[in-house]
Amino acid sequence: MNHTFVHRYELDSSRPPVGSALRDAAVRAIAPALVLFAAIVGIGFLIMGPLGGLPAENNLSRSVASGRTALMNSVTMVWSHIGNTEIVIGVCVVAVALIWWRTKQWWYAVVPAIAIAVQASVFVAATAIADRPRPTVKHLDPAPPTSSYPSGHMGAATALYLTFALMAQRIETAWLRRLVTTVCVVVPLLVGYARLYRGMHHLLDILVGLVNGVVCALLAWNYLRRKASSERATVPARQAVTS
Template structure:
C-alpha cells in the first residue's frame, strides 16, 4: 500500500539518481519492449483496435465533440505543467517541505521523459480514422496525454488525502480520479490513439506516480 504519511517525519536526503533515474531507465526499456511487441508479434491486435476506433467514430456527435475537446485539453502539456507548478508552489508554501511539493513534478517529468524517448524509438503510426485534434510530432505509442494526466492528477489525489474535512477530501479525490479517465476517453474518441496506446500511457503514468511518491530514502526520526 502507498504510505500517505511518509513525509511526516522526514529527515532523509533526496536521491534522484537511485530512486528516480535508475527506475525510470528500467521502465523505459520495458515500455519500448512493449511497443516493439505490439508492432511485431502482436501486430494482429491492430485489426481489433481499428474496429474500436471506427466504432467510436460512428458514435460522434456535436455535443461529444465539444465535450471531448475540453476533456482532452486537461491532458495537454500546457495544462499539465501549469497546474503542476501552481499546486506544487502552494503545497511548498503551506507545508515548507519542497521535497513533498516536488512529488507531482517528478512524476510528470519522468512520465514525459519515458513517453518522448519511447515514442522516438518505437515510432508508431496513429489510427487511420478522422482525427479531431492536430496530431503532435510524437508518435502514437504511448499516449502522452493519458500518461501525463494520470501522473499529475493521481499524485494530487494522493496529496489530497491530507485534507482534514471529509467532504472536501472525498470531493477533491473523486474529481482528480475522474479527470484522467476523461482524458483517456477523449483521446480514443477523437481518433488520436489506439486502445493499446492509452493503456500503456496509463501504465506509464501509474509507474511514474510510484517513482515520484517514493523518491526519498526514508530515515524516520527516532
Template sequence: MQTTEPSQTARTAGPAQTAPPRAGRSPALSSGAARAAVRVGAFAVCQAALMVGAGLLLTGPAQGLWPVTAEVAAVEALEDARTGTLDALSNVVSALGDTTTMVGLTFLVCLALVLAPRLPRWREAVFLATAVSLQAAVFVLITACVDRTRPDVERLDASPPTSSYTSGHTGAATALYAGLAVLVLSRVRAPWRKPVAALLLLVPLLVGLARLYRGMHHPTDVAGGLANGALSLFVVGRAVLDGHTWAARPPADAVDIAVDAAARRSAPARKHATVIVNPTVTDTATRERLRLVLAQHGYGDSSFVETTAQDPGGGRTAEALRAGAELVVVCGGDGTVRAVADALAGTGVPLVLVPCGTGNLLVRNLDLPLSPAEALAAGLTGEPRALDLGRIEGDGFPAVHFTAMAGAGLDAAMLEATSDRAKSVLGWPAYVLAGVKGLRAPRMRLTVRLDG
C-alpha cells in the same frame, strides 16, 4: 546562562583506535539520499525499458493478436458515435492533458503547495513536479524508439509529429491528477478527501477516452499512457514522500541502534532533556531526526513540547525546569531562542541551540552549524560556555533578557511586518522587503542617555 559549543579535538600520536561514529552520522541517522537517487535512476531506466518493450511488442509480434486486432473496430465505433456536443466536450476534456495545461497547472499547484500551508510542502511539490517531468522524459524516449501510426480515422486534432504510442496527454494527466489524488488521500483528513480523490482519478480516464474519441490514439496507446504516468508516480513517490521514502526513512529500529551505540561509549550518564519546539518552523521529519540524534547521545527519554502564540517558549521552559530537566534544547528562530534563554537565565541549566528559523542570528554569531541535526550533535558533544544576556525594561513592559540584540524603531517595525509565510518562502530576504516598506513610516525623535 550556559550554552554549548563544539569542542576542538587535538590529534595525538599512538595506536590506532576505532572512533565512535560522528554524532548524526551513524547508519541509523544517515539520510540515504544518494542510495535513493540511484534507485530512482535505476527504476526509471526499468520503467522506460518496460514501456518501450511493450510498444515494440504491440507493433511487432502482437499485431495479429487480441486485443490489438479489436482496436480498429473500437476506434471506428467511437467515430460513428460523434456528435457536435460530444466533439466540443471531448475538446475541453482533451485540453486538460495538453502540454500548456500540464506545465501551467503543475507550476501553480507546486507554487500553492509552497505558499499556502503554514509550513511549505516542499516534498509534495517536488513529488508532483518530478513525477510529471519523469513521465514526459520517458514519453519522449518511447516515441523515439517505437514508431506506431495513428488510427486510420478522421482525426479531430492536428497530428503531432510523435508516435501514436503512448498517449502523452493521458500520461501527463495521470502524473498530475492522480498525483494530486495521492496527496489528498495521504495529507488531508477532511471527510471530503475521498470524493475529491475519486474525481481527480477520473480525470486521466476521461482524458484517455477523449483522445480515443477524437481519433488520436489506439486503446493500447491510452493504456500505455496510464501505465507510464502511474509508474512515474510510484518511482518518485517512493523516493520523496514521507512514510514511503527510500531517501530519508531510517530503519524501524533506528532509536534502538542509537541507544545501543550510546551505551557502548564511555560517557557520563545522561538523564533527561526537554526539547522546546516552535511548530511553525519545525516539521515532523526534522523532529524525528533530532530525536534520533538525542537517543544516539544517551537522551533516549526526551520530551518534545511545542510553543504556542500565547507562550513563545518561556512558560514551557519553566515547566521543564520544575520537572527537573538537566538539558534544554530549543528548536526555532531567534524569537523562540530569546524566550527560552530568558527563562533559563541564572539557572545553570545548559541550552543547546537548534536553528530552525529564518535569521538564526545567535547561531550564526556563535559559528554553529546551520543544519538542525548537525547543530544538535555539535551541542551535545561540545563544552558548556557561559553566554552573556542583555536585560531590557521600560515603557511599562516587564524586564526581559535578550541574546543577540534588541531593536527599536525601524528594526522592530521590520520584524513585526514580516509574516511567517513570507519568512518560510523567501527566508531572510523577507526582512529586507519589510524593511523597505518600513522606510515610509513617519520619522520619530529618540533621546538616548547612557549612565556614567
C-alpha cells in the same frame, strides 16, 4: 494502499539536504524508470512486430468514431485539453508553488514535478522508438509529431493527478478528502476516453500511457528516503493545507 506509504511525508517531515534528495531521486525514481521505459518499448516492438499493429484496435477506433456527436465533440475537446503539455505544466507549476508556500517543504512540493518529468522522459523516448501510426480515423485534435504509442496526454494527466490524489490524503475533512481524491482519479480517465474518442490514440496506447503515469507517480512519491514513525510528525503542516 499502505498507510505508511501514503503518509510518508507526514510521518517524517525532516528536511533533507539538496544533494541527498538528488541522489535519492536518481536511485529511487530515475533508475527504476529505465526499467519501465524498457518494458514500454518492448511492448511497442511486440505491437509493431509479431502482432502486426493490432488491426482490431483500429476497428475499435473506427467504431467509436462512427458514434461521434456534436455535443461529445465539444465535451471531449475540453477533456483532451486537460492532458495538453502546456496545461499539465501550468497546473503543476502553480500547484508546486502553492504547496511549497503552504507547507514550507520544498522536498514535498516538488513531487508532482518529479512525476511529470519522469513520465515525460519515458514517454518521449519510447514514442520515438515505437513509431506507431495513429488510428485511421478523422483526428479531431492536431496530431503532435510523436507517434501514437504510448499516449502522452494520458501519461501526463495520470502522473500529475494521481500525485494530487496522494497529496489529498492530508485533508482532514473526510468528505472533502474523498471528493478531491475522486476528482483526481476521474480526470485522467476522462482524458483517456477523449483521446480514444477523438481518434488520437488506439486503446492500448492509452492503457500503456495510464501505466506509465501510475508508475511514475508512485516512483515520484517514493523518491525521497523517509523514516516511518507511529506518530504524525507534521500535524501543523497538515493543518496548514486544510486551514
